[in-house]
Amino acid sequence: MRRFLAIILCVSLLAIPVRAEAPTKYVALTFDDGPSGRFTRRLLDGLKERDVKATFLLCGYRIKDYGPEARRIAEEGHEIGIHGYSHDSMCAMSQSQATKEILDTAALLPQGVRPVFLRPPGGQCGDGMCQAAKSQGLAVLNWSLDSKDWAIKDARAITERVVGNVQDGDVILMHDMYDSSVDAALAIIDALTEQGYRFVTATELVRLRGAKLQAGEVYCSFP
Numbered sequence: 001m002r003r004f005l006a007i008i009l010c011v012s013l014l015a016i017p018v019r020a021e022a023p024t025k026y027v028a029l030t031f032d033d034g035p036s037g038r039f040t041r042r043l044l045d046g047l048k049e050r051d052v053k054a055t056f057l058l059c060g061y062r063i064k065d066y067g068p069e070a071r072r073i074a075e076e077g078h079e080i081g082i083h084g085y086s087h088d089s090m091c092a093m094s095q096s097q098a099t100k101e102i103l104d105t106a107a108l109l110p111q112g113v114r115p116v117f118l119r120p121p122g123g124q125c126g127d128g129m130c131q132a133a134k135s136q137g138l139a140v141l142n143w144s145l146d147s148k149d150w151a152i153k154d155a156r157a158i159t160e161r162v163v164g165n166v167q168d169g170d171v172i173l174m175h176d177m178y179d180s181s182v183d184a185a186l187a188i189i190d191a192l193t194e195q196g197y198r199f200v201t202a203t204e205l206v207r208l209r210g211a212k213l214q215a216g217e218v219y220c221s222f223p
């Protein structure tokens, strides 16, 4: 009888499926148009609490006004890329005009920051911009998921839009320019962390996916 029970037990244990560990899903949160004052500071506080690293695409004219925030972004281990000096569209700029936008911004970046990415304002690409990025050794980073935070300005709606559409390897576009964006970004992190996502910088996402960046090429996601 005991032997029979042991056999039954073994068979039933064999029947329990071994749950395969799901591969980790990674995404990069990217913030354009800053730095700004309290919005950037609130965002940095929330990212630090959650031990999350993000990517900030900074404008030169704003670094002039918000130098301490720019330095804090770098000091806290986030990635910094270039979003142009003036935030004028680079779509129709000549290579020399676009190069000036890049260099004028790079000159204001915190010490030690070596940007990998250029994100043109509005994501608008042109030949001059791509040539300028190539000549400066920068890859062009656009995005695969637009939170539309700049238009929606409602934290819950922004969060639902991102959480409902996100995919592994996404580059998510946001702006550290509004309280609703900051609230949404932190809610997105909390919700997607629950779902097994991890948040990394754009460069880290490239590394994790074994992608090879080429200067002047445009990238939107790293699935």
Ligand SMILES: [Zn+2]
Pocket (backbone or CB within 6 Å): 032, 033, 083, 087, 121, 122
């Ligand atoms: Zn922008």
